[in-house]
Every structure is written in structure tokens, then in C-alpha cells.
Amino acid sequence: MRNLELAVAPHEHIRFADSLLGLAGYVRTLLQEGPRTLDELLALLARPDSQWPARPGMSDLALAVALLYAIGAARIVEEDRVGAVR
Incomplete structure (x- = not known):
């Protein structure tokens, strides 16, 4: 991803499936x-x-999980596992 700001939210030049917000939701x-x-x-x-x-890729996935963590929608529950906050 070249421009992180455009990748976070869907934009007219980025499909929802390619946005970090969309990936984080899934x-x-x-x-x-x-x-x-x-x-x-x-x-x-x-x-x-x-x-x-x-x-x-792994970098996009890591950014999506970090986004979930930042908004309080995910947390680390075990050594290397991430879980959803209910």
C-alpha cells in the first residue's frame, strides 16, 4: 500500500475489499x-x-488488527492470539 491514509477507509480509487477498514471488519x-x-x-x-x-498480505493484516486494537474491538488474549472484544 502506497498511501496509508487512502487505504484506511474506502475511497473512489480503492475498493472496499482493499481498504484496511473493510479488512478489519471482516x-x-x-x-x-x-x-x-x-x-x-x-x-x-x-x-x-x-x-x-x-x-x-501480512502487513495489511497486521495493520487491520492494529486498527481493531486501537478502537477497542480486539485484544490480545493469550501469548500470540488476538480475540474480539464483545
Whole structure:
């Protein structure tokens, strides 16, 4: 991602699936099923049957999780696992 400001929220030049806000929302739905590591989340997003149309990289996923953490929607629940705040 070249311009982080444009990537955070959907914009006329960025699809919702490519925005960090969109990715963070979808990651939150995955975290509702239980705490996961970043590697587990990335594997779920990379699966052919994933409901998310984009295939984000680890850096995009880490930024999306950091966004969830910053707004209080996710927390670290175990050593390396992230869980959704209910």
C-alpha cells in the first residue's frame, strides 16, 4: 500500500475489499469464532473458499488488527492470539 491514509477507509480509487477498514471488519467476524494468531487469520484469508474477495498480505493484516486494537474491538488474549472484544 502506497498511501496509508487512502487505504484506511474506502475511497473512489480503492475498493472496499482493499481498504484496511473493510479488512478489519471482516477480520473481526473471523475473531468472533475464537482467538486466532495472525498466521491463522492469514491462512483463512488465503483459502480459495474465503468469503473475502481480496488476498491481503501480512502487513495489511497486521495493520487491520492494529486498527481493531486501537478502537477497542480486539485484544490480545493469550501469548500470540488476538480475540474480539464483545
